[in-house]
Amino acid sequence: MLAYRAGTPILAGQFLAEVAAASAALGGGVNVLNVCTDRYRFAVGLAAALASGKVSLLPSTRTPAVIAHLKRFAPDAVCLTDEDECDIDLPLVRFPGGSASVPGAASFAARVPRIEAGQRAAWVFTSGSTGTPVPHEKTFGGLLECISVQAQRLGLDPGVSYAIVATVPAQHMYGFEASVLLPLASGNALSAERPFYPADICAALARAPRPRVLITTPIHLRALMGANAPIPDTDLIVSATAALSGQLASEVEQRCRTRLLEIYGTTETGSIAARRTTETPEWRLWPEVTLEARAGETWARGGHVGQPTRLCDVIEVTGRDRFLLHGRVADLVNIAGKRSSLAYLDHQLNSIPGVLDGAFFHCDAAGGDAAVTRVGACVVAPGLDAAAIAAELRRRIDPVFLPRPLLLVASLPRTSTGKLPQEALRSLAATPPKPSTAG
Amino acid sequence: MSDNVSSLRQPADSAAVAALTRELAGLIVAALNLEVPAADIGPDQPLYGEGLGLDSIDILEIALVVSKQYGVQLRADSEDNERIFASLRHLAEYVNAHRTK
Numbered sequence: 210m211l212a213y214r215a216g217t218p219i220l221a222g223q224f225l226a227e228v229a230a231a232s233a234a235l236g237g238g239v240n241v242l243n244v245c246t247d248r249y250r251f252a253v254g255l256a257a258a259l260a261s262g263k264v265s266l267l268p269s270t271r272t273p274a275v276i277a278h279l280k281r282f283a284p285d286a287v288c289l290t291d292e293d294e295c296d297i298d299l300p301l302v303r304f305p306g307g308s309a310s311v312p313g314a315a316s317f318a319a320r321v322p323r324i325e326a327g328q329r330a331a332w333v334f335t336s337g338s339t340g341t342p343v344p345h346e347k348t349f350g351g352l353l354e355c356i357s358v359q360a361q362r363l364g365l366d367p368g369v370s371y372a373i374v375a376t377v378p379a380q381h382m383y384g385f386e387a388s389v390l391l392p393l394a395s396g397n398a399l400s401a402e403r404p405f406y407p408a409d410i411c412a413a414l415a416r417a418p419r420p421r422v423l424i425t426t427p428i429h430l431r432a433l434m435g436a437n438a439p440i441p442d443t444d445l446i447v448s449a450t451a452a453l454s455g456q457l458a459s460e461v462e463q464r465c466r467t468r469l470l471e472i473y474g475t476t477e478t479g480s481i482a483a484r485r486t487t488e489t490p491e492w493r494l495w496p497e498v499t500l501e502a503r504a505g506e507t508w509a510r511g512g513h514v515g516q517p518t519r520l521c522d523v524i525e526v527t528g529r530d531r532f533l534l535h536g537r538v539a540d541l542v543n544i545a546g547k548r549s550s551l552a553y554l555d556h557q558l559n560s561i562p563g564v565l566d567g568a569f570f571h572c573d574a575a576g577g578d579a580a581v582t583r584v585g586a587c588v589v590a591p592g593l594d595a596a597a598i599a600a601e602l603r604r605r606i607d608p609v610f611l612p613r614p615l616l617l618v619a620s621l622p623r624t625s626t627g628k629l630p631q632e633a634l635r636s637l638a639a640t641p642p643k644p645s646t647a648g
Numbered sequence: 649m650s651d652n653v654s655s656l657r658q659p660a661d662s663a664a665v666a667a668l669t670r671e672l673a674g675l676i677v678a679a680l681n682l683e684v685p686a687a688d689i690g691p692d693q694p695l696y697g698e699g700l701g702l703d704s705i706d707i708l709e710i711a712l713v714v715s716k717q718y719g720v721q722l723r724a725d726s727e728d729n730e731r732i733f734a735s736l737r738h739l740a741e742y743v744n745a746h747r748t749k
Contacts, residue, residue, distance in 0.1 A: 404724070405704070405708070405724040406708070406711050406721070406722045406723055406724055407711070407712075407715070407721065408721040408722065408723050409723055409724050412723075428705060428708060429708070431712075432708050432709075432711065432712050435712045435715070435716065436711075436712065436715045436721065437715070437716075438715075438721060544705075545705050581705050581709075583681075599701065603697075608697075608701075608703045609703055609705065611701060611703075613681075613682070613683065613701075614683040
């Protein structure tokens with residue numbers, strides 16, 4: 210069993226046939242932006258790309274500005290989509306429809322492609338500080354190495370096939386690893402749907418055969434607990450993108466009669482640590498990965514991470530393979546697993562014609578326990594209104610980073626040395642004389 | 649069940665929906681910490697994207713409020729889902745027809 214759609218199994222033979230059809234459809238270029246919303250079709254597109262030596266592009270968002278950057282980065286890129294309407298400005302390749310012919314058993318083994326460990330499987334992107342997304346290479350071997358540790362650390366029995374249901378998109382690094390690669394590479398079955406509302410999540414779990422796993426986030430878990438609906442027994446729940454509170458973790462374990470594990474990772478490194486939140490606040494690193502402190506920053510290296518990579522969290526190393534998380538570094542913005550930096554957002558804001566000066570700020574001081582922490586912005590732009598600025602920002606940055614509030618001000622509260630303290634921006638936003646907001 | 653309920657409520661529907669529209673505006677502004685006053689949200693203004701500017705995180709939050717307050721469980725696989733969030737009035741109509749409390 211390779212996958213389920215609406216509870217109906219999809220077998221490996223059909224998968225291979227669809228991979229062959231998708232490979233043919235993708236044509237001669239090397240780079241593929243795979244935006245399939247159906248997780249099974251995304252997996253087919255990924256496997257088709259791998260089998261024909263192509264590279265999947267996984268940008269963190271798909272605003273027109275990011276697509277324009279992708280075209281410069283990979284001029285041959287095509288966009289594989291399973292939607293009828295797709296407004297991405299790249300040559301579109303429709304996911305092949307119809308029923309692909311399923312090979313007989315004799316040709317089955319011959320059609321399983323062999324992929325070298327060193328093959329470049331994907332480019333993932335993080336937002337740099339200068340307004341240009343920064344690419345990070347993912348090799349097939351590196352991804353598999355990470356996933357094999359993930360499967361062990363999640364306690365998945367290698368002799369058992371789990372049905373894996375996920376509320377996260379296949380294109381986000383966490384979803385890419387845990388909801389696509391983990392099922393494909395460790396003999397488990399992925400679920401094509403992406404349930405959203407609590408009632409959808411319950412229905413998707415109920416349809417999935419046991420043992421079943423839910424790959425999700427604190428936002429979905431909080432909604433699930435708040436909905437007061439009966440939750441089907443689930444053998445394992447995995448959460449990532451932001452740390453869970455101990456209280457929510459306990460409630461989830463009790464109400465779902467399950468174990469809840471959290472994964473820690475970044476787009477650059479993939480997953481590197483896990484913890485069972487009800488047992489310990491300490492994260493345990495993957496065995497080959499180590500952390501080192503350098504001038505107040507924490508860097509990960511080794512194992513699938515390879516070269517030293519800076520982590521954008523405040524980390525206290527508590528043992529050889531253990532650490533505690535103490536929130537974000539000042540510049541980092543993480544909203545629902547989408548990551549950016551204040552510097553990047555400021556750059557985008559200030560590149561809008563008519564904006565004379567502008568700065569984003571965190572709406573809460575410490576990055577506390579609120580379910581979602583938004584960002585706000587103060588803008589000096591005499592000829593523009595807030596709606597026009599919001600519309601321009603919408604073209605440039607992911608909607609989760611759109612400022613709330615967006616305040617038009619006469620000047621920014623800079624200090625005599627030109628610095629712009631976050632606290633001063635928050636105060637300005639908290640006591641607006643007559644704010645004009647984007648709504 | 650919900651169909652029977654909505655037909656029974658038919659005569660008072662428009663008044664009920666109008667009241668619910670105002671009530672939902674207040675609940676949404678409070679739940680999402682929006683800057684805009686509840687009274688300024690037009691009943692036909694789109695909630696998503698260019699309108700009120702809400703995103704899927706907000707929609708999940710609204711679903712939570714609607715479930716707690718009115719006992720309505722929203723489903724993405726229902727064909728209504730896109731229409732429900734087209735505007736405050738559509739959301740109010742849906743809640744009015746499906747509320748259990």
